[in-house]
Amino acid sequence: MTENTDRPREYDAVLGGQNPPPIDAAVLGGLQGVKRRLANPEVEVRVAALSDALKYGEAGLDLIIQALQNESNQVKSTAYSLLINIRGRKFRQQIANFLPSFEFDAIAVNKLGQKISIGRRVARYFLEDLDNDIFLEMVLIPGGSFLMGSPETEAERQSYESPQHKVKISSFCMGKYPVKQAQWKAVAALPQINISLNPDPSCFKGANLPVEQVLWEEAVEFCARLSQKTGYTYRLPSEAEWEYACRAGTTTPFYFGETITSELVNYHRGETDTSEAGTTPVGIFPPNFFGLYDMHGNVFEWCADSWHDNYEGAPSDGSFWKSNDPNKLLRGGSWAYYPRVCRSAFRFRSDGRQRYPVIGFRVVCVAAWNQ
Structure with missing residues (x-):
């Protein structure tokens, strides 16, 4: 049987460029060479090694999957991107099991x-790498x-929640946080799709503060630029997705x-509150x-849906509801509103033509393994 010479062999040398490698350089090739480079302290070397790992079949995939747990955010982001682009729906559906995890206290x-x-x-x-x-x-x-909406027994409920x-x-x-000002600035620097974006629109300044004073169409533009950069579908959440994600299995206000x-929450606590207001x-x-x-307080978050006065005729599949x-x-x-406005079921609206220091947004990405 003829050997397949197109496939790298475990003892192949991997040498780049025309110049000879330094005397003390690791030139062990093949899969072992990839492993050595993935252990290199230089992030750039580890990132480059991940692409080479794809050449080694299942063994190479195992290395990429292991890289999802790397201490470098750039390495983790690169590993995820490589895995999600592998052809084959069956494999993509398993990606969720490969994603790194984080622990937190549920209160x-x-x-x-x-x-x-x-x-x-x-x-x-x-992690989505926005560079820098x-x-x-x-x-x-x-x-x-x-169950979307509020029960009739919920205190301070509104008729449009039913x-x-x-x-x-x-x-x-879904974004772990509302979009931060540093993230907004990074995406605002990407090529324009439909409209221009002010890289610094917020009233309250800080890289880790949520971006605010963002119009609805600007949030949509942010998603379009992010989608173009990454090749994945980023968008605003539907109202149903937002409430489902907010409740996280709970039925309380x-x-x-x-x-x-x-x-627990940054909200308006009344006239006797002497703390400085803001995000x-x-x-x-x-x-x-x-x-x-x-998800409660800090800034309002845009959804993709148009306003409806109640849920009569609302879709049952979590999709956008246009009008x-x-x-x-x-x-x-x-931060500027009382608790009743911060409830999981509370709905608010704006025509999106004026800027307010209480309005931000977060993004969602359709699970790429389902695309």
């Missing part, structure tokens, strides 16, 4: 606002069904329970049970 409160520790939770995620050591953290949200209806949601990935406190750095308050931060109404959906409440 709930009783009716008095006293913390109850639920214990440690685990969520899977991937800026990454977008995307958390895997498992598919499922839930009727409650069952919605089935497919798995997707807030994912923490019946109420919220200033130790807070993302991630300083506890996450929900999916591992998402700041001729010029107003777009906002969810989550903000």
Whole structure:
């Protein structure tokens, strides 16, 4: 049987360029050479080695999968991108099991606002490399069904939060945090798709503060540029996806329970509050049970849907709900609003033509292994 010479062999040497390698350089080729380079302290060397690993079949794939746990965000992001682009739907559907995970404390409160520790939770995620050591953290949200809207017994509910209806949601990935100003600036520097983006629109300044004063069409442009850069579909969440992700399996007004406190959420606490009002750095308050931060308070978040006065006729599959109404959906409440506006079911709207320091957004990415 003739040997396949196109496939690298384990003892092949890997030498680049015309110049001889340094005397002390590691020139061991083949799969062992890739392993040596993946252990190199230089991030650039490890990233380059990942592409070479693809040449070695299942053994090379194992190395790429292991790189998802690398301490370098750039290496992890590169490994994920390589895996997700491998042809074959069956393999892509297994990617979720390969994603790195993070642990977090799941917190709930009783009716008095006293913390109850639920214990440690685990969520899977991937990193999108925006260059210059800026990454977008995307958390895997498992598919499922839930009751959207508020029950008639919920305090301070609004009529436009009804009727409650069952919605089935497919798995997707959602930003771990609202889009940060550093992330916004990185994407604003990418080639324009439809409209220009101000790289620094926010009222409150800080790389780790959520971007705000963003129009709906600008949030859509952000997603379009990110999609073009990565080759994946980034977009605003549908209203149903947003509420499903916010609730994270809970049925209470807030994912923490019946109420919220200033130790859990950045919201308006009344006239007696003497603290300085404004946004807070993302991630300083506890996450929900999916591992998402700041879904209550801090900044409102744009959804893809048009405004409807109630849920009569709403889709049951989690898709966008369009209409001729010029107003777009906002969810989550903000630092300037009372708790009732920060509830999981609360719906708000804006025509998106004026800028407010209470409005930001977060992105979703259709689970790439389902594309």
